[in-house]
């Protein structure tokens with residue numbers, strides 16, 4: 001690990017030079033009154049003071065639609081692997097935690113070459129949160145700060161950034177930052193203050209237990225009335241799935257071209273709140289009921305995925321689902337706190 005300091009002006013020049021290089025540079029930019037990740041055309045458009053982006057950076061690791069292979073009816077198929085080098089700038093710690101979870105999920109068991117090749121081609125410049133969003137609760141989920149997964153971590157300390165490089169890719173980039181100098185004790189103290197503030201301050205919704213208790217809580221609350229109470233209002237729109245950095249479910253579809261001889265196999269995002277998510281052959285839907293789908297999402301975050309990745313809870317507290325849900329029922333903290341009210345988990 002190496003830690004440097006670079007002025008904001010110098011960092012902007014570094015980004016401008018990156019944009020002129022061969023790799024794609026993606027960063028956070030303003031989009032009307034919100035923020036979004038998108039290809040950066042000008043260094044001055046980068047907004048590291050943002051609160052939260054509409055969609056998470058998941059879309060660059062697992063695109064909403066990607067071609068897995070092209071096929072010919074009477075011939076071989078060719079695997080398609082679209083993984084151009086990319087620098088992703090401005091990933092918040094909670095989104096970094098979500099990416100690290102996906103890295104683990106897509107590399108264990110069936111190694112997913114499409115995801116992993118793309119992941120390895122991406123250099124991540126993460127940044128500590130400078131502005132809390134309206135619904136963030138990363139402090140409750142222990143994801144308000146991050147200490148691994150990124151190539152570089154930036155912390156805004158006023159007129160400059162403290163730049164921590166953790167990988168060879170990160171260190172190579174820091175070498176290109178003209179004016180970067182080893183971080184002094186004063187800069188490190190300012191960084192510590194930012195991170196300590198975020199560790200407790202990114203908490204607009206407070207989970208009333210440690211995240212580690214959630215699997216145990218859910219074991220005892222499968223038939224709790226909250227599932228039906230909340231799901232009565234659910235539109236099954238799937239917005240909570242689409243905006244979530246830890247939702248990674250997909251559908252695989254074959255698309256045959258008009259010549260009826262060639263085609264492609266694609267994967268597209270899916271979402272467990274959508275009515276047909278669990279429809280299988282014979283048109284049988286094993287989760288037809290809205291409350292079962294609503295419960296499944298919260299079980300997946302709090303119990304099923306954690307059982308695959310060493311207990312890590314698959315909600316990182318970004319708060320996007322809270323903002324995206326028109327029915328105002330998607331907030332995981334509301335549901336988990338309701339479950340906690342009369343359940344003994346000690």
Ligand code: SF4
Nearest residue numbers: 244315316318319321
């Ligand atoms: S469940 Fe909601 S708050 Fe948790 S990570 Fe997903 S979108 Fe963010």
Ligand code: SF4
Nearest residue numbers: 234235237238240325
């Ligand atoms: S919980 Fe909210 S966002 Fe999710 S599917 Fe239901 S209405 Fe849509």
